Amino acid sequence: MKSEPSNHLKRINKELGIERIVELLTERIPGSDLSTLLLQVFQEKTKKLDPGELLKRYQTNRVVQPVSIDLIKLRQMELDVLKIASNHFFTPVQLSPVAPLGSCSVVAAVNQNKVLSTIRGTEVVSDATNLLALHISDMLKSGKKSNREDYIRFCTTHRHVRTQFFNKPGMLPHFHLFCMVTSGRDIGSYHFERQSFWEHISIYRDIFQSLFQSDIEVILSGRGGYQDPEGMLRRVVQHGERFSIQVSIKEPNLENQYYKGLQFTVITKINGEEHNIGDGGFVDWSQKLLASKKERLIISAIGLDRLC
Incomplete structure (x- = not known):
């Protein structure tokens, strides 16, 4: 049984004007093609980052920071x-x-x-x-x-x-x-x-x-x-x-x-x-x-x- 999309996914579908985007990406695109697509997306996103924003991301992401040990x-x-x-x-x-x-x-x-x-x-x-x-x-x-x-x-x-x-x-x-x-x-x-x-x-x-x-x-x-x-x-x-x-x-x-x-x-x-x-x-x-x-x-x- 497929789960119902969350409110966040419903919002994304509405903003993009694409219904069932998760289903399209998981079932209609082979895994290798999806990786190619996402790699290009993240490459373009990193091009728009500046050093200040990179530091801010580090400061707000608990997963990337060291622990006291x-x-x-x-x-x-x-x-x-x-x-x-x-x-x-x-x-x-x-x-x-x-x-x-x-x-x-x-x-x-x-x-x-x-x-x-x-x-x-x-x-x-x-x-x-x-x-x-x-x-x-x-x-x-x-x-x-x-x-x-x-x-x-x-x-x-x-x-x-x-x-x-x-x-x-x-x-x-x-x-x-x-x-x-x-x-x-x-x-x-x-x-x-x-x-x-x-x-x-x-x-x-x-x-x-x-x-x-x-x-x-x-x-x-x-x-x-x-x-x-x-x-x-x-x-x-x-x-x-x-x-x-x-x-x-x-x-x-x-x-x-x-x-x-x-x-x-x-x-x-x-x-x-x-x-x-x-x-x-x-x-x-x-x-x-x-x-x-x-x-x-x-x-x-x-x-x-x-x-x-």
Whole structure:
């Protein structure tokens, strides 16, 4: 079902005297031609800019401005967390600043308006786990990698940009995350879910114990997407009893379709202050990208800016 045009679009249609301009541009013009058209439009617009107006745009655009953070401390923390993950057999990957257009909205329940889209068929990375999932799926599709005998484990640190307005302390228009993605195959008995989940949790435990001398707490919440989500959740918890990590379970949120089976939240206390510092869970992105129900994927991330 097509959505009704907003009041802004109705005004634009009326001023230009062109009905359904969005429909014309999306359905009547090939993507390459649309890029050519928009490139010319923005080239002509920049010709009309003067330096004073450029400065004014910088001053009024929160997305392009730097944030107040100790950059040296942030860079050191990036190295520290990547080394810890690497010691757990996760391969660090340097991602591109941009991803294919629709990298989040096509496979996950994300509104494209929250993403900084470009006119060259790309978008500024708003979630590195989506780009890692694409990278893994590409390697699996081409035969460069296999997840049948062992999992594919990738990690990265990346600056993210999201365009929605956050009116909360510590919420920034661009921010640094440490992310992990594990890919595997379903072999029954929730083997992938049990093992991959606790691999991620073990790394977070080591990060906070090593860098902040603090323990972590994990809060689980059930999600849909599995035939027996309660049974899967129970098996995952039982598998982690030997890790001596505090785990609690809150009410499931089956209406939340972003994660499948379960979502987890990582909480830690540093210098007496509690931080809800990251989250993760299982997703069906690789199943969609590779058209295979046997594919399994877990993603997770913690925020580094707040830790600095």
